[in-house]
Amino acid sequence: MIKTGKIFWGIILIAVAALIIVDAIGILAPIVGIFGEISLFRVVIGLGLVYYIISRLIKGRIGSIFIPLSFIFMLFERNIAYLCKLEDENIISNWLLFFCAVLISVGVSMISGNFKLVINTDGIHKKPAIGNSVNYIDSSDFDYQKKIENNLGSCNICFENPNQYQGQGTLHVENNLGNMNIFVPISWRTEVDIETNLGRTVQSKSGNPDGPRLRITGENNLGNITIHSVDR
Numbered sequence: 001m002i003k004t005g006k007i008f009w010g011i012i013l014i015a016v017a018a019l020i021i022v023d024a025i026g027i028l029a030p031i032v033g034i035f036g037e038i039s040l041f042r043v044v045i046g047l048g049l050v051y052y053i054i055s056r057l058i059k060g061r062i063g064s065i066f067i068p069l070s071f072i073f074m075l076f077e078r079n080i081a082y083l084c085k086l087e088d089e090n091i092i093s094n095w096l097l098f099f100c101a102v103l104i105s106v107g108v109s110m111i112s113g114n115f116k117l118v119i120n121t122d123g124i125h126k127k128p129a130i131g132n133s134v135n136y137i138d139s140s141d142f143d144y145q146k147k148i149e150n151n152l153g154s155c156n157i158c159f160e161n162p163n164q165y166q167g168q169g170t171l172h173v174e175n176n177l178g179n180m181n182i183f184v185p186i187s188w189r190t191e192v193d194i195e196t197n198l199g200r201t202v203q204s205k206s207g208n209p210d211g212p213r214l215r216i217t218g219e220n221n222l223g224n225i226t227i228h229s230v231d232r
Helices: 007-024 040-058 066-075 075-081 093-109
Strands: 031-033 036-038 125-129 132-138 145-151 154-160 168-178 179-185 191-196 200-204 213-221 224-230
Touching: 007 040, 036 040, 066 075, 066 093, 066 125, 132 145, 145 154, 154 168, 168 179, 168 200, 168 224, 179 213, 191 224, 213 224
Parallel strands: 125 145, 132 154, 145 168, 154 179, 168 213, 179 224, 191 213, 200 224
Antiparallel strands: 031 036
16 A cells, blocks of 8 residues: 555644645734744744754765755745845845755765666665666566665666566665656556655556565655556
């Protein structure tokens, strides 16, 4: 069964929607402090981004924290200008800031050894790809857990020698701010347990109920995962 989000994120989304409404009609007074006036709506969004950043740091995904950091700066740019006593509240263009955040994310990922732009054909753990990548899994010896990660890119996963698959493999994926396509032979039985946070996970068909089983687990954060059933 595909998970469409944690209860936590569901509550957060409902709370954000409610805050947008009450903030728009001026029911809630802004918070006043050393940063000037800050709306409660921006505080909640900022805390959500901080939570995401901490979760990435815990997993050692340093390269994926700079884009949410740029969003935090955009949210509180006026308050930062107030704190720094700047006359112009527009410190930097939002598009320029976002572009720089993407460049820094790519650069940090390259330095930390987490950047790979190749076609993967073997190995248990696939390094994250920024850009376009194709991962081929040999079904003839796929009887363990294989991990594939995609950050800020487009990733395709295909299975070779599907007729030799014994039904003992688990594909663990992690998709962050990217697009992932998984092409599963229609003769297999697919069981999906992907945790989706502020993203979209779609499975076209579950395949043949009597076929060899493939388990797909993992996380989908702010991205799209599509599981296709293909006749091959």
